[in-house]
Amino acid sequence: MGGPAQAPAPDDSGCPILHVDMDAFYASVEIRDRPELAGKPVIVGGLSGRSVVLSATYPARKFGVHSAMPMSRARRLCPQATVIPPRHGLYSSVSKEVMAIFRDVTPLVQPLSLDEAFLDVSGAVRLLGSSALIGERIRQQVAEQQQITCSVGVAPNKFLAKLASVQCKPDGLLVIPADRVLEFLHPLPVSALWGVGQRTGATLTRLGLRTVGDIAATPVSALEAELGPAAAAHLTALASGRDSREVETAVREKSVGAEETFDVDISDPEVIRRELLRLSRRTARALRSSGCAARTVVIKLRKADFKTITRSRTLAEPTDVTRQIYDTACELYAASGLSGRARLRLVGVRATGLVPAAAAETQLALGERIVPWRDAESAVDRIAGRFGTDAIRPATLVERAVGERPRPSGSR
């Protein structure tokens, strides 16, 4: 006890799971450095014509601004907002410190992104008090140590904990007692359920299902016909408050990649290939830094009309080498039928089918030619680590001097 005076504490005895979510994370971190902006509309997002809102303070949200909204629209809705370009490195380091606060409470922490995590505090309550007290303690420490606020949901499982944190935002804490789950859950709109976005929401509306309670009262078979067996089972479980997923501390990544939207649509294959090289480098570097190699290379091409196609190829051996990823990406691009004809607004490179790099190396034991490439790229990683990622790069990625001829196309 001893906390601020409030209504009788809800029963959190069957609620071992916490969901902690930073409030307007990127924007809050920026305001730490510019306190004069506190309480004002602030938007974090890129400045180029095609960027979107990454984070907006609550005063900005009052004007209808929200994340993922095109910047052009956000600025129209709220012209007085201060727009700040993102500093991802900074958010990442603040995130690490916040996660460290969580791990002081329990080792069972599952980060979902830079700004949110699930915690299983069932082992900590004996030492630190009830789940809700632990949640308040975390909120207090984050505020003191990082000067930003967060919201905490306390519930019997992950799904409900997340719903709770959404409901009490910003700067709040909400317990969903185990014996009042349905009372809380059933009046909510179907869009509150994980996995219900625009498309599924429209399907459910068509079926006359508006609230979570409506879904709970619908036979699974009826949902299956419209949504498929997996989604039907998933929604039925959530709608009755069931979620058996555990808090996992070591989630293995399944793919890594990089993509980029051009400022203006591009059809020149030379420029596209140069972009593919840049993205292949980033992808390969990410693979090496996570100690993984990939079996499959995927490229993504988004046309001017926003239609997106992907093309993929599975390699004979897993790789973490830029050269191999780039060569494969170029071959896929050439075979896509879009090379040289379509105007593209985005290209992407992704590596999937990840295996530990150590396992991949043993398969290359027979003197494969790519080994020198790996050694060379590892050396480049070390230089980039010391002097920055632009300290060393392929000649094709150095801005061309006036009069210099483009690299001949099709040559490798």
Added chain:
DNA sequence: TCTGGGGTCCTTTCACCC
């Protein structure tokens, strides 16, 4: 209004093998 970039997961289709 005009849509980023990082991902995960599911479904469908097809080839291939038995």
Added chain:
DNA sequence: TCTGGGGTGAAAGGACCC
């Protein structure tokens, strides 16, 4: 020899999440 079916893995697309 032809046909069918199940299982599996790859490829492609799409919905969704933060």
